[in-house]
Structure formats: structure tokens, C-alpha cells
Amino acid sequence: MKTPPLPLEKTLHDSFKLDAFRIGQKEIISDTLSGKDVLAVLPTGGGKSLCFQLPAVAEGKLVIVISPLIALMKDQVASLQKKGIPAGALYSGQSDFEKREVFVDIDKGGAYILYLSPERAQKEGFQRWILKRPIALFAIDEAHCVSQWGHDFREEYAQLNILKSIRPDVPILALTASATPTVLADIAKHLQLKTPERHVHGFYRPNLYYQVEFCADDEAKSLMLLEAIKRTPQGRIIVYCGTRKVTESLAGFLQKRFSNVGYYHAGMSNEERTSTQESYARGDLRILVATNAFGMGIDQPNVRLVVHYQMPANIDALYQEMGRAGRDGADSTCLMLYSRKDKGLQGYFISSSEAPQEIKNARWRNLEALVNYSEGGECRHAEILTYYKDAQRIERCGHCDTCIPNSNRRVPVPEIPKSPVSAEMKTTKTRKSSKSKNDVGTLVLDQMQEQRFQLLKAWRKEKAKEIDAPAFVVFSDQTLRHLAVHNPSSLDALKNIHGIGESKLEKYGWDLLAELGHRH
Structure with missing residues (x-):
């Protein structure tokens, strides 16, 4: 008969000596424990590691963590061992004895957190080894490295879809400190996640x-x-x-x-x-x-x-x-x-x-x-x-x-x-500073132009809310200033404005002309 899992708060306190979850942590952990694939974005310092460490203790099983950094693996293993939580890492440069010790500890059963490089997860011997293991979770840290739309794509991460192929029964937690909705969708696609839950928290840093x-x-x-x-x-x-x-x-x-x-x-x-x-x-x-x-x-x-x-x-x-x-x-x-x-x-x-x-x-x-x-x-x-x-x-x-x-x-x-x-x-050749007509802050607006600028800013704010996008995705202030100064009255004239290409012209051209009072 399976022992019922401990309440999460008790595990948090007893094993990790923490009094409360940080924003998003409990929801992420609860979803992984219920067997769901999860995409989680928590800023650096937001407590990502707890999201895969606590499930190992709560389930009393092996959790495998893919991480690109040996130094980080070593730090986290040392920290877990100090807390009395079984953990180890496999990385290049270890002796055969050190590697055997890790496998001996895992074979004892129960909770264990194993850190690996993405390259090691590609090895056939490792893939055969995980086939019959009781694994609670695969956690992929720095998951933005999976996506070619991400800022730090890595070829060795692109092959991690092998995990879902070999063990479709094991949930995957993909974690990163920053990823746009486009990058998250790409991560889910490449890792073959099954209708993953999304948790995006902690981007507001009030300090x-x-x-x-x-x-x-x-x-x-x-x-x-x-x-x-x-x-x-x-x-x-x-x-x-x-x-x-x-x-x-x-x-x-x-x-x-x-x-x-x-x-x-x-x-x-x-x-x-x-x-x-x-x-x-x-x-x-x-x-x-x-x-x-x-x-x-x-x-x-x-x-x-x-x-x-x-x-x-x-x-x-x-x-x-x-x-x-x-x-x-x-x-x-x-x-x-x-x-x-x-x-x-x-x-x-x-x-x-x-x-x-x-x-x-x-x-x-x-x-x-x-x-x-x-x-x-x-x-x-x-x-x-x-x-x-x-x-x-x-x-x-x-x-x-x-x-x-x-x-x-x-x-x-x-x-x-x-x-x-x-x-x-001496980083660049000395040259006279020259400001282009598009440089920030070079446009001084008269009273009428300032009124147009404020009108356009109000329109941009409402449009951004309507499409749930930041205002700068609609237009920059610099584009609005150019619109306010030049006051274009046709779609052709809009093409000459800084920051307006074909796509923006198609999306917002008629709206801009209407806001500027040029209704056709």
C-alpha cells in the first residue's frame, strides 16, 4: 500500500527549513505531483530549484534534473546534502569511483535528486538505465536553451525530446528565468509536452x-x-x-x-x-x-x-x-x-x-x-x-x-x-557626434504637436490593452513624435514615418489616420 504524500507545507518546513512558498512555487509543484507537464517561468532568485527538489522528497522517488552548469550542479548537490536530502551529479571529470557512488546511492531507493548535463541524457547507456527506474519527474533547467527563438539556444538541448519518447509516463517540468509566450510554445513543441500547464510569475521586481x-x-x-x-x-x-x-x-x-x-x-x-x-x-x-x-x-x-x-x-x-x-x-x-x-x-x-x-x-x-x-x-x-x-x-x-x-x-x-x-x-574611430533626425530626444514639439503626441499616446495605451501587449510593441515614443510632427494624412505618407513598416501600416494605418483627424 502506497504511503500518502505529506502535505506540501510540512515537507517544505521539515526538509527545506522554509516557512512559506514563494509566489508560484506551490502551484507548479502541485501540478507536477499530479502528473502534468509544466512550463514554469520564475525569475532568477525566485526559487526555481525548489520546484523540482520538493517533489523528490514528497514522492520518495528519483528526480532527474538537466542543467548546463557543472558549478551550479555541485553547489545544489552540496546544499541538498547539508539538509540531509540525497543528491548527486554526473559530469565530465569525475572518477569512476565517484560515478559508481552516485548509482549505489540511487539503488538504495527513495528520494534522490540527480543532476546531469544535457549531453549525458543523450547517451544510450543512460537511456537504457532510466527505462525501468521509478522516476517522479524530469526537470529541465534553463529550458529557454531548447528554443531557437530563445536568447541562448543550444544544440545539445534540442535533443531532449528523447526523454518523452523513452518515458512518456514521467512528467516534465521545463523551467526558465525569462521566456516570452512564443519561446514557451516552442519549448513545449520541442520537448513534446502534453498540454502543459503554464505558470509565469515574479517578473515584477519592486526593488x-x-x-x-x-x-x-x-x-x-x-x-x-x-x-x-x-x-x-x-x-x-x-x-x-x-x-x-x-x-x-x-x-x-x-x-x-x-x-x-x-x-x-x-x-x-x-x-x-x-x-x-x-x-x-x-x-x-x-x-x-x-x-x-x-x-x-x-x-x-x-x-x-x-x-x-x-x-x-x-x-x-x-x-x-x-x-x-x-x-x-x-x-x-x-x-x-x-x-x-x-x-x-x-x-x-x-x-x-x-x-x-x-x-x-x-x-x-x-x-x-x-x-x-x-x-x-x-x-x-x-x-x-x-x-x-x-x-x-x-x-x-x-x-x-x-x-x-x-x-x-x-x-x-x-x-x-x-x-x-x-x-x-580607442574602441571606435574618433568622429564628430552627429544626430540623425531619428535620434531619441531630438524632436522638440510645439503646442499643437504636443497635443497630437498625447492623443497618440492615449490611443497606443488603449490599443496595447486591447491586444494584451506592451505599448512599445505597438509603437515607440519616437514613432509617435514623428507622427505628431509630420501629421501624415494618407497611408502612403505613413510609410515615411520612423518605425512604420508594411506590417504596422496594415495593422494600425487607418487607426492612426483617424486619430490624427484624417478620416477618409
Whole structure:
């Protein structure tokens, strides 16, 4: 006779020494325990690991966790063993004895949490081994790696549909810290999930101040970065760059002005990367300049400032990297320095990739959405919640540069001195700063144009609510300003407006003409 499972709260308290579930955790765990496949989006630091650890204890069975990071596996195994929960990991570099010990422990029966790399799940010997095991759950961490629409697609993740083929009776929990509805649908398709339950929670981070500043050139960026660092005397700082070259030159620039500065990118040797990560974890490095190679599995509680010195590829990447700030709940700042040149860099990455055209087109759309977010004029936190279809929605956060532009948390824009500060970086050829007619903030509106702009903003807000999309997916503020200034009176004239292509023209063209008073 099967022993009835313990109430979840009792297991939570007795085995994990926690008093209450975080948002979304209980619902996710309950669905997996009832045998359902689940797609779960919880931000980093939101308690994803409990969602697959607790079912192992509650069911008294094996749970297999697919994770791409050996360091993270080791940390979680050590943490579980301290709590008296049987756990182990299989990864390259282990001795045969260490591997045998894991299998001996599993053979004892009962609860066990086994961590594996996605490559190991492809091995025939492992696949034969899982055929006859009593398994409670397959958990796939960093599940966005499954999807080619995701920001970090990995070929070895694409083969994980083998799990459902071999053991269709075992539920799959796919977990990620950030994924759009499109990415979630793609994950479900590739993993062959059966009508999965979706749980999207925790994208609202009330302790984070979101700020985006348009910078005409590297000089303006360098000054903003220095100002942000000076205003952050305590805690860790991460500065994200788009290329290895800029990462190294910017680190050198900061090392002349601050102590405990390092850098990290995928071009470094394994030993260098490990050493840098460990120095950062110990606190020997306070300021880390890095590409997007740094971050997955990093969980330092006191990151007080995350700066995107160059715009990333899409909102998923931006959100996940910003999310490394303020894990301890204390006030922290997320600052993106945005220039037209950044869009050109990301466009170059897309154009030069070998991805199929369909994937490239999606990446272009994702980049355009990020540009529109940067130029947007609605509450930044509210827009993020709508973009991810979070269960929680807000109208106005009160802690972003749009809601409170004069907040004392906002990093002020410093004046540019006569002697260039950033010349020593030599990341680009020196050139005179020139503003294009499309640059953010260059359009000054007269009274009539301002009235049109506010009318269009109100229309955009209602349209966004109607389609349950963020306002920036409809149009950016910059597009609305151009509409307000040029006041186009025909569909042909709309084609000349910044940010209006064929698709937007078809969706919104007649609406715009009506709002501008040109009814035909």
C-alpha cells in the first residue's frame, strides 16, 4: 500500500527549513505531483530549484534534473546534502569511483535528486538505465536553451525530446528565468509536452530602478558609466558589453579609476574564467565588465548596479541580465546606455549568423522590440509584465525613469568636459557626434504637436490593452513624435514615418489616420 504524500507545507518546513512558498512555487509543484507537464517561468532568485527538489522528497522517488552548469550542479548537490536530502551529479571529470557512488546511492531507493548535463541524457547507456527506474519527474533547467527563438539556444538541448519518447509516463517540468509566450510554445513543441500547464510569475521586481539613457557616442556613455559607479559605493557592480574587445578596453579604462575591477568573456581560457568567477564570488572583484557569457547560474545577493554599456540582442537577454541586481531585495539600479550604433552591432550579429532566414527574421523583430522599449514612454516595469504575460499586472510602478523622471534614484546625465574622458579606450574611430533626425530626444514639439503626441499616446495605451501587449510593441515614443510632427494624412505618407513598416501600416494605418483627424 502506497504511503500518502505529506502535505506540501510540512515537507517544505521539515526538509527545506522554509516557512512559506514563494509566489508560484506551490502551484507548479502541485501540478507536477499530479502528473502534468509544466512550463514554469520564475525569475532568477525566485526559487526555481525548489520546484523540482520538493517533489523528490514528497514522492520518495528519483528526480532527474538537466542543467548546463557543472558549478551550479555541485553547489545544489552540496546544499541538498547539508539538509540531509540525497543528491548527486554526473559530469565530465569525475572518477569512476565517484560515478559508481552516485548509482549505489540511487539503488538504495527513495528520494534522490540527480543532476546531469544535457549531453549525458543523450547517451544510450543512460537511456537504457532510466527505462525501468521509478522516476517522479524530469526537470529541465534553463529550458529557454531548447528554443531557437530563445536568447541562448543550444544544440545539445534540442535533443531532449528523447526523454518523452523513452518515458512518456514521467512528467516534465521545463523551467526558465525569462521566456516570452512564443519561446514557451516552442519549448513545449520541442520537448513534446502534453498540454502543459503554464505558470509565469515574479517578473515584477519592486526593488529595482529601471533607467534607459540615450547616449550620442562613447564619450557620453563613459561619463554616464562613471557617474553610475560613483553613485554606487557599496555592493557589487556588473557592466555588460556586446563584444570581447569593448569588454577588455572598458575594464582597462575603469581599472585606472577604481580598484577591484575585472573582466569576463568567452574568449578567455577555462582557468581564467573560473578564476575570475571565484574572485567575483569571494568579493575580491567588486566591478566586473563582461559579455553575456557571464551570468548563467550566478547568484550574488548584493549586486547594486547592472549597467548595459551596449544594448543586448533582445528583451529576454536584457531582463535576465538586469535580474542579477538586488537579489537580496535591497534597492538596486539597472541602467541601459543606448545608442544607434548598438543597434548596428546587434544587426551585424544577426546578418552574419548562419541561422535560417526565419530565425533571423525573428531576431530582427526581437531587436526592434528592444529598441522600441528603449525609446518607449510607458512605465518600464508595467511593460515588462505585459511582455511576458505575467500573472501580475500594474499600471505604474513609481520606480523607473518613465514614472519618476526626477527620482533621486535616477543616475543624472553629467555634462561633457572639454577634454574627452573616453579617448583612451580607442574602441571606435574618433568622429564628430552627429544626430540623425531619428535620434531619441531630438524632436522638440510645439503646442499643437504636443497635443497630437498625447492623443497618440492615449490611443497606443488603449490599443496595447486591447491586444494584451506592451505599448512599445505597438509603437515607440519616437514613432509617435514623428507622427505628431509630420501629421501624415494618407497611408502612403505613413510609410515615411520612423518605425512604420508594411506590417504596422496594415495593422494600425487607418487607426492612426483617424486619430490624427484624417478620416477618409
